[in-house]
Amino acid sequence: MTIVQLFFFFFRISAVTFGGGIVILGMVKLGIADRQDISEGEFSDMVSLAASVPGPLAVSIAWLLGRHYRGLKGSMAAVAGAVLPPFVIILILSPIILKYSGTQEVQGFFKGVLAGTGAIITMVVFDNVRSTLSCGWWNIVPFVVVIALIGVFGINPLLSMLAAFLVQLMREKLVLR
Amino acid sequence: MKVLLELVFSFSQIAAGAFGGGLSTLPLIEYQLVKATGWLTPSQFSQVLALSQVTPGPIAINAATFVGFQRAGIPGSIVSTLSIVIVPVLILCGALCLLKKLEAEKSRKFKDMLRPIVGGLLTLSLISPLTVTAQNGVKAMAMLILGVLLIRKCKFFKNYPPLLLVIYGIIGAVIFS
Known part of the structure; x- marks a missing residue:
């Protein structure tokens, strides 16, 4: 794919995909299924990495696929394509919503x-x-730790996630040797 | 200028913890925008959530564009959205540098460890829509319960959830006004 193609590939998908996340991955997978210049294994490695880092999946998969085809410029074009549709739509809607958010119809809609x-x-x-x-029975421990720290004690979610992850690491080191 | 920096600071934290994509990011967004900064009331937060569900794109980007605009106009929406994009991209680039090649086994293990943490965040993401809907009255709660049944039993809505939301929005605009 050329840089322009990368931009429009993600622009098209992003403009019609609601909620983001896993749905985006499915659409990207469909879109490249018939291409010879990327293998299924290469793509599943990208999905695996995209899912292991924080941030919207649409952004990370666009960055990786862009990089695969055209390096840094490809990454930037693909991410721009993925981000522009939601950005522009919300930018157009924001002033309208802020202006009419007091009306009963808009509040009812929401x-x-x-x-x-x-x-x-x-x-x-x-x-x-x-x-x-x-x-696995153990999964209930980090699950409860996160809910308790954020939901009950109101601690910053980033710190709470870190604490739960440390619990996971400790188990890894101490119990599963 | 100060407002813009505050936006960058808040949305960078949201992006840095946005593992699992989509709904599991909600507790982080809620913490930053409602609790830590007071930029949104709980009911405004639920409106941002509803808005993000009927517009394309990841929730974090939708929220960034909208709240950025509300706080500081177009410059605010640009820096907020860029924060959501740049932080994950930097982390992704860091990961690509560290891992000369993607080790499937390690990546799988990391994701397994994250899984119950993401599950906890997902569970927490239920609190806001449930409490606000309960406050919106019996009719709203009835719609919610009916919605669960519709998604469970009706293949059509299961495959196209945004359609259910648009129909619900129109019904809401009629019955709540």
Whole structure:
């Protein structure tokens, strides 16, 4: 892919993908499935790395795929393509929402969307927690540590995550030798 | 200028902890924007969450663009969005330098250790939409419960959740005003 192609490849996907995350990865995978210039193994290595670093998956996978094709310039073009659609859309909507956020219709709209979002998150959490906790009894420890530190004690989530990760490391060192 | 630096500081922290992508980032966004800075009230935060669900793109980028605009206009939305992008890219570049080649085994282990932590964050992401929806009244709660059933039983909504949200938004604009 050329630099321009990289930009529009991610621009197209990003403009129509809601919620980001795993859906983006699926769309990117579909988009490169028929290409000869990248193998399935190379792509799954990218997905693996993208999922191991923080930040939106769309950004990290765009950076890695751009790098694969055109180095640093490719990365920048791909990330720009991924970020511009949501950025522009929110930028256009922001003044409108701020102006009309007091009206009953806009507030009602958000109340409705939020109820639906609550339903979606409930399903996601249910499936995720069930599979996470069922793949080993120990998983409940860091799970509870994170919820307690952030939810009960109100500690900065970054520090809480670090604490839970240290718990994981300690177990790795002490118990699983 | 001070406002812009504050935006960079807050959104960089969100980006640095945004493991797992998408919904699991919500507790970090909520902590930074509601608790640490007071930029949003809990109800405004739930509106930002709802907005991010009916617009394309990752939640963190949607929130950055909107809150950046609200705090400091277009320059604010640009620096906030860039913070969400640049921090992960720097971490990714650091990871690429450290790992001469991606060791699948280590990456898998790291992700396994992160998994229950991300699960905890996901669970925490439920609190805001559930409490705000409960405050929005019986009708909103009924919509939420119906939504869970619709996503579970109806393949159509399961495959296209944003569609459910748009329909819910329109219903909300009608019944809550």
